[in-house]
Amino acid sequence: MGEVWSDIEAMLTPSWITSVPKHLGSPSHGKYKADQWRVLGTIYLPVSLIRLWAKTHGGDERSERCRRILNSTISLLSAVIIASSRVGSTSRADLYLQHMQAYLSGIQTLFPEYKFHPNHHMALHLHEYLVLFGPVHAWWTFPFERIIGMLQRIPTNSKIGKTCR
Amino acid sequence: MSLAFLDLQLTILPLGELEETISRSYTRSANLRGALCKSQCPQALQHCRAMFEKLVNPQTRNTLITDMLSLSSLDDSDDNEGVTWQESTSRIIPDDLYRALCTNLHSNLPRKAQFLSHLTMHGITYAVASKHAGNSCVLVSMEAGIKPFPARIEYIVQLATPNGVTTHIAIRRHKQADVTSDPFLQFPVIQARMWSRVLEKLEIIPVQRICSHFSCLFMKWEDKEVALILSLSRVRHPSIRKGLTADLSNRSTKYVA
Numbered sequence: 001m002g003e004v005w006s007d008i009e010a011m012l013t014p015s016w017i018t019s020v021p022k023h024l025g026s027p028s029h030g031k032y033k034a035d036q037w038r039v040l041g042t043i044y045l046p047v048s049l050i051r052l053w054a055k056t057h058g059g060d061e062r063s064e065r066c067r068r069i070l071n072s073t074i075s076l077l078s079a080v081i082i083a084s085s086r087v088g089s090t091s092r093a094d095l096y097l098q099h100m101q102a103y104l105s106g107i108q109t110l111f112p113e114y115k116f117h118p119n120h121h122m123a124l125h126l127h128e129y130l131v132l133f134g135p136v137h138a139w140w141t142f143p144f145e146r147i148i149g150m151l152q153r154i155p156t157n158s159k160i161g162k163t164c165r
Numbered sequence: 166m167s168l169a170f171l172d173l174q175l176t177i178l179p180l181g182e183l184e185e186t187i188s189r190s191y192t193r194s195a196n197l198r199g200a201l202c203k204s205q206c207p208q209a210l211q212h213c214r215a216m217f218e219k220l221v222n223p224q225t226r227n228t229l230i231t232d233m234l235s236l237s238s239l240d241d242s243d244d245n246e247g248v249t250w251q252e253s254t255s256r257i258i259p260d261d262l263y264r265a266l267c268t269n270l271h272s273n274l275p276r277k278a279q280f281l282s283h284l285t286m287h288g289i290t291y292a293v294a295s296k297h298a299g300n301s302c303v304l305v306s307m308e309a310g311i312k313p314f315p316a317r318i319e320y321i322v323q324l325a326t327p328n329g330v331t332t333h334i335a336i337r338r339h340k341q342a343d344v345t346s347d348p349f350l351q352f353p354v355i356q357a358r359m360w361s362r363v364l365e366k367l368e369i370i371p372v373q374r375i376c377s378h379f380s381c382l383f384m385k386w387e388d389k390e391v392a393l394i395l396s397l398s399r400v401r402h403p404s405i406r407k408g409l410t411a412d413l414s415n416r417s418t419k420y421v422a
Contacts, residue, residue: 014299014378043380046355054348078354155190159182
C-alpha cells in the first residue's frame with residue numbers, strides 16, 4: 001500500500017479532479033463517495049498496479065499470480081471506463097460486457113472461495129441499459145444525489161420545525 | 166436514506182423554522198446573483214462582478230460540477246469573449262517566447278503582450294506551469310483524428326493585432342520515452358503511456374488545439390526517468406477504440422494460461 005500512497009501523493013492532476021485520501025484504506029478517511037472510487041479506479045490504481053505487477057519474472061509463482069490479478073482488475077477498471085464514457089455505441093456496450101465477464105471469470109478462477117454478490121449480477125445487465133439508453137451520463141442518478149447534498153449543506157438555524165415534531 | 170430525509174423535509178406540511186431558513190437563504194443568494202445581471206445594477210458593483218462570481222461559484226473539484234459547467238458553457242458563445250487590450254498590464258515578451266512566436270506566426274510581432282495565468286474553456290481551467298502544475302498538463306491535437314501528444318503550458322499570451330486581441334498558447338511537448346517496453350500499452354482502455362520527462366522547445370498553438378488535461382506521474386522505468394501520462398479525456402480517442410478488441414483478445418489468452 002505504501003507504493004500506492006506515494007503514487008497518489010506524487011501524481012500531478014488538474015484541480016477539477018475529485019481529491020482522494022492520500023492514505024487510501026485508512027479507517028480515519030471514512031466512507032468514500034462514488035466519484036472518489038471512480039477517480040481512484042480510473043486514474044490512480046491502474047498506474048500503481050500496472051507499474052508494480054505488469055512485469056512477470058519467469059517461473060516466479062507470486063509474480064505470475066499478481067499478473068493474473070492485475071489482468072482481472074484492469075478488466076473491471078476498463079469496464080468502468082467504458083461504462084462511464086461520454087460516448088456510446090452497441091459495440092462499446094458489447095466491449096463493456098466482455099470486460100465485465102472477463103473480470104468475473106478472472107475472480108472465479110483466482111478466488112474460487114469468493115461468493116458473488118447481487119451487484120455482480122446487476123453489473124452484467126448494465127450492458128442492456130447501455131444499448132437501450134446510451135451513455136450513463138444522460139440517466140445516472142448523480143445529479144439527484146448532488147442536489148440532495150447541496151440541500152443538506154444549506155445553512156440552517158438548527159431549529160427543527162413542525163415537520164419533525 | 167438521503168431521499169427519505171428529503172421526503173420528510175419537502176413534502177410534509179405545515180412548514181417550520183428550519184424550512185423557512187432554508188428557503189430564505191436560498192432566495193437571498195439567488196437574488197444577490199441576479200442583482201448583478203440587471204441593467205440597473207450600479208457600475209461600481211458591475212466592476213466587482215468577477216470577484217463576486219469567484220466567491221459564489223461552486224468549487225469546481227468534482228466530476229459532476231465540471232459536467233454542468235461544460236454544458237452551461239455551450240450557451241456562451243465564447244468563454245473568453247470581450248478580450249480587451251490593456252496597455253497597463255502588458256509586458257515585454259521574453260526572448261525565448263518571442264523567437265517561438267516569430268517562428269510559428271510568421272509576422273511582424275509587437276514586443277509587448279498581455280500574459281494570462283489561466284484560461285477557461287468549456288468550463289475547464291487551464292493554467293501555466295508556474296501557476297498550477299496539474300492544470301498546465303494538456304493533451305494537444307494538431308489535426309482532428311490525429312492522436313494527441315502531451316505538453317506543458319508555459320505561457321498564455323495575448324497579442325494586439327489589427328483584427329483585435331488574439332490568444333495563443335506556448336507549450337513544450339514531452340519527448341518520446343527511450344524505453345524498450347511500456348507495460349501500459351497493453352491496456353489501451355486505460356489510456357496511459359510513458360513519455361520522457363524531458364521537454365521540447367517552446368512552440369505556439371491556437372487555443373482550440375487543446376483537447377484535455379492529463380494526469381502525470383514521474384517515475385523510474387528501466388533505470389530511466391519517465392513521465393507516465395494518463396489521458397483525462399472524457400471522450401475516448403478513435404485510435405483507442407480500435408485497440409479495444411485487440412487488447413481484450415490479447416489478454417484473454419493470458420487468462421487461459
